[in-house]
Each structure stands twice: as C-alpha cells, then as structure tokens.
C-alpha cells in the first residue's frame with residue numbers, strides 16, 4: 001500500500017513540472033517513482049533538465065532518457081522534488097535514510113522551490129522517531145562521535161549513535177563519508193541541534209532540512225493532500 005501512496009504523491013509532483021524547468025531530482029524509493037513519472041512526461045515532449053542527488057538517481061534518470069547536468073553547469077534550479085523520512089507541520093524534514101543527504105541538501109538549497117513527496121506514514125508532530133543521519137568524515141571518527149555526544153547531552157537528547165553499516169563494513173556515502181544515525185525519539189529544538197551539529201569540524205552535514213521544503217504532497221487513504229509549511233510566529 002505504501003508503494004501505491006508513494007507513487008500517487010510522485011505522480012502529483014510530476015504534474016507541477018513545466019517545460020523549461022531546471023530540476024533537482026531526489027533519491028530514494030519515492031523519488032524513483034517521480035523519476036519514472038517525469039520520464040513518461042519527457043517521452044510526451046516535456047523539455048526539462050535535471051541535476052540528480054545521487055549516483056543511483058543519475059543512473060536511473062539517464063537510463064529513462066531524462067537529460068541531466070551538474071550543479072557546476074547549472075548552479076540555480078527552479079524546483080527540487082525529493083522524498084523524506086519524516087516531515088513535521090512546519091515542513092522541517094529528516095532526510096538521509098538512503099544516505100544521500102549531503103547532495104540532497106546542496107541541490108535543495110540551490111532550488112527556488114522544494115516539493116516533498118511522501119506517504120502519510122512519514123508525517124509526524126515532532127521529528128525524531130526516524131534516526132537522524134549525521135554525515136561525518138572518516139578521519140577522527142571517534143573524536144567526532146564524542147563531540148556529537150556532548151551536543152546531545154547538552155540538549156537533553158539520548159546518547160544513541162550508531163555507525164551505519166557497522167564498524168566492520170561502514171556504509172560510505174557518494175562523497176566517501178560515514179553516517180552516524182542518532183536515535184533521538186523527539187527533537188524539540190531542531191534549529192539549535194542543527195546549528196550545534198554543523199559547528200563540529202568532523203560533521204559534514206546532518207539530515208535536518210530546515211526552511212527548504214516549500215510544499216509537500218502526502219498520499220494516504222484519503223488521497224493526495226497538499227501540505228504547506230505552518231508558519232510559527
């Protein structure tokens with residue numbers, strides 16, 4: 001069922017794409033439904049160019065005939081469409097379950113708009129049930145882990161950090177980095193946590209996407225809903 005919802009959200013986002021758009025193309029199973037929907041529209045004559053957020057997405061998109069470029073060739077994009085692991089009512093996201101958070105964030109930040117596509121199981125009141133991915137440089141891993149634990153302690157968050165893939169065969173991102181997944185349960189101060197994490201030298205990025213998503217299409221049993229960020233005053 002969740003695959004059907006992912007497809008519905010992805011198909012809806014593909015309808016928003018118009019000829020001439022420069023697109024950021026996300027990573028993950030929901031984003032792959034979007035790539036297929038976009039390819040169908042390209043087959044019908046839609047003229048777009050895309051920047052993929054991972055090698056995996058690049059392979060799929062080019063195999064389906066979507067014209068691709070790089071952010072160096074095209075540093076400003078109109079729209080990014082990507083999945084998420086969690087989204088809250090302000091459209092703050094946790095991303096990086098598929099390990100592509102760094103490129104995804106760079107691409108989203110270079111885009112005028114970002115549409116999130118998700119099935120309704122990803123919607124939460126408070127982020128944190130999904131482990132927060134923190135991308136780190138392999139050099140000095142233990143020192144970086146200690147620095148992150150200090151931040152978690154200062155913010156009263158659980159000290160649960162797990163090296164993705166395990167220490168024998170750690171998962172490597174497209175950029176050659178490792179990921180520490182932080183099991184935080186409830187992230188109440190996302191901005192503060194984000195600021196403290198990026199201030200650690202060995203941290204490359206984290207999966208909190210703040211003020212990047214402009215709209216979400218969330219599909220569930222009652223159809224595809226459009227979600228706009230609730231403004232907190």
Ligand SMILES: O=C(CO)[C@H](O)[C@H](O)COP(=O)(O)O
Pocket residue numbers: 026027028029030031082083084085094095096097098099100101104
């Ligand atoms: O952030 C991501 C990859 O880094 C994905 O967008 C996120 O993990 C959601 O994936 P899926 O659509 O497969 O549930």
